[in-house]
Amino acid sequence: MNDIYITLTGNVAAPPRQHTFTDGSRVTSLRVATRHRFFDKKTQEWSDGETVFFAVRCWRTLGDNVAQSFQVGHPVVVCGKLRIREFGPDGDRRFMPEVEASSIGHDLRWGWAPSPSPNGRAASAP
Amino acid sequence: MNDIYITLTGNVAAPPRQHTFTDGSRVTSLRVATRHRFFDKKTQEWSDGETVFFAVRCWRTLGDNVAQSFQVGHPVVVCGKLRIREFGPDGDRRFMPEVEASSIGHDLRWGWAPSPSPNGRAASAP
Amino acid sequence: MNDIYITLTGNVAAPPRQHTFTDGSRVTSLRVATRHRFFDKKTQEWSDGETVFFAVRCWRTLGDNVAQSFQVGHPVVVCGKLRIREFGPDGDRRFMPEVEASSIGHDLRWGWAPSPSPNGRAASAP
Amino acid sequence: MNDIYITLTGNVAAPPRQHTFTDGSRVTSLRVATRHRFFDKKTQEWSDGETVFFAVRCWRTLGDNVAQSFQVGHPVVVCGKLRIREFGPDGDRRFMPEVEASSIGHDLRWGWAPSPSPNGRAASAP
Numbered sequence: 001m002n003d004i005y006i007t008l009t010g011n012v013a014a015p016p017r018q019h020t021f022t023d024g025s026r027v028t029s030l031r032v033a034t035r036h037r038f039f040d041k042k043t044q045e046w047s048d049g050e051t052v053f054f055a056v057r058c059w060r061t062l063g064d065n066v067a068q069s070f071q072v073g074h075p076v077v078v079c080g081k082l083r084i085r086e087f088g089p090d091g092d093r094r095f096m097p098e099v100e101a102s103s104i105g106h107d108l109r110w111g112w113a114p115s116p117s118p119n120g121r122a123a124s125a126p
Numbered sequence: 127m128n129d130i131y132i133t134l135t136g137n138v139a140a141p142p143r144q145h146t147f148t149d150g151s152r153v154t155s156l157r158v159a160t161r162h163r164f165f166d167k168k169t170q171e172w173s174d175g176e177t178v179f180f181a182v183r184c185w186r187t188l189g190d191n192v193a194q195s196f197q198v199g200h201p202v203v204v205c206g207k208l209r210i211r212e213f214g215p216d217g218d219r220r221f222m223p224e225v226e227a228s229s230i231g232h233d234l235r236w237g238w239a240p241s242p243s244p245n246g247r248a249a250s251a252p
Numbered sequence: 253m254n255d256i257y258i259t260l261t262g263n264v265a266a267p268p269r270q271h272t273f274t275d276g277s278r279v280t281s282l283r284v285a286t287r288h289r290f291f292d293k294k295t296q297e298w299s300d301g302e303t304v305f306f307a308v309r310c311w312r313t314l315g316d317n318v319a320q321s322f323q324v325g326h327p328v329v330v331c332g333k334l335r336i337r338e339f340g341p342d343g344d345r346r347f348m349p350e351v352e353a354s355s356i357g358h359d360l361r362w363g364w365a366p367s368p369s370p371n372g373r374a375a376s377a378p
Numbered sequence: 379m380n381d382i383y384i385t386l387t388g389n390v391a392a393p394p395r396q397h398t399f400t401d402g403s404r405v406t407s408l409r410v411a412t413r414h415r416f417f418d419k420k421t422q423e424w425s426d427g428e429t430v431f432f433a434v435r436c437w438r439t440l441g442d443n444v445a446q447s448f449q450v451g452h453p454v455v456v457c458g459k460l461r462i463r464e465f466g467p468d469g470d471r472r473f474m475p476e477v478e479a480s481s482i483g484h485d486l487r488w489g490w491a492p493s494p495s496p497n498g499r500a501a502s503a504p
Contacts (some may be wrong), residue, residue, distance in 0.1 A: 086430065095475065208258065361480075
């Protein structure tokens with residue numbers, strides 16, 4: 001079991017994009033911007049580090065709910081499996097961090113949310 | 127750094143309880159029921175394991191938002207530090223798993239949610 | 253997927269115990285003491301919190317290696333699934349935090365280690 | 379607190395490299411190859427996905443111990459903070475996944491290890 005599980009928090013950086021494959025499976029992609037914060041000893045204040053973007057993939061009903069629920073700027077908490085996708089030719093390989101979401105929601109650190117509406121289709125377990 | 131970070135998903139099992147200490151600090155406690163699922167080889171179906179309850183503590187503005195947003199039964203995703211609280215006399219020590227939340231939201235696996243309303247008071251960073 | 257993955261670091265608190273079940277499956281149990289550290293504002297020094305004990309279960313070859321490698325006091329880093337075992341009668345339920353290890357090793361924060369010896373039997377993947 | 383904590387397991391892919399900065403601080407860099415495994419429905423067997431490399435940074439005494447303990451091919455379990463380093467000009471940005479290790483050890487899934495030798499200098503807490 002070498003899967004790498006991560007939980008990240010940040011903000012939605014682009015509108016969710018939905019895609020349906022020819023076999024009928026559905027995925028919603030979400031671009032999430034995250035910044036780690038650090039204590040700056042010089043200024044004695046908390047400060048933002050560089051912004052890093054993750055591509056978050058949400059399958060099936062989870063993806064449908066995400067497409068309905070998230071807009072640019074929304075705060076988000078997401079957990080799932082980390083994938084580092086490599087692409088490009090040998091000698092010029094590139095990496096893109098990606099998360100295959102198992103759970104995702106609005107992070108209530110930054111506001112409150114009314115009850116979610118069950119959509120009649122439960123996400124397939126597990 | 128021996129802190130143990132965990133992310134758990136489950137359902138709210140009791141109404142959020144708010145408490146204000148004499149020094150003015152505020153905390154909201156949430157009881158979350160979680161069940162791990164396992165593949166039952168006999169029935170060839172996914173099945174629920176035992177339910178385990180966690181006490182989730184949310185401080186300050188995060189707690190205020192949680193108190194406004196969560197009701198019994200809501201699906202939840204929460205990340206934070208695991209604390210195993212021990213209590214009771216020697217020879218009869220007991221344990222209670224507790225999570226000090228850093229982020230929390232409605233888990234959209236089970237429904238969709240409208241945008242959260244910023245409440246004017248941002249949770250104190252970090 | 254509601255499994256809760258954790259990584260904990262601490263020290264071995266009791267000799268590893270091996271057990272073979274009637275069906276031939278083998279498990280090694282390890283008791284690990286862990287303390288979170290916190291910055292004490294009064295003394296302006298890092299300080300130890302309460303000690304918490306986890307039961308760590310290692311199956312098959314991983315367990316055999318653990319039994320050969322760990323003694324009381326050794327520093328350890330372990331990752332795996334958290335289980336909160338409940339037991340006792342209604343009205344007097346108790347909890348025991350347990351980790352089903354997927355990977356475990358000596359934590360090199362506190363010393364160095366020579367190469368591990370392959371034991372000829374690879375732990376069954378994954 | 380937006381730090382992203384991860385635990386990864388894999389194998390050492392290059393000899394550890396030590397570096398001392400002009401201010402005296404020491405770091406050891408370790409290249410770790412990791413592959414997630416997946417269940418191939420066609421062949422009905424567990425199979426390896428693509429190999430991904432992480433740069434692991436170990437500071438101070440932890441780094442000294444790592445330099446003494448790890449050789450190419452050794453199995454490793456490491457936990458720490460994930461950093462996605464970006465570099466390159468605008469329009470050609472690249473990413474490199476990096477882990478700032480808080481704990482690291484030989485993963486005993488693949489062999490056993492004798493006791494680590496305390497090196498007289500404890501890694502500075504926390």
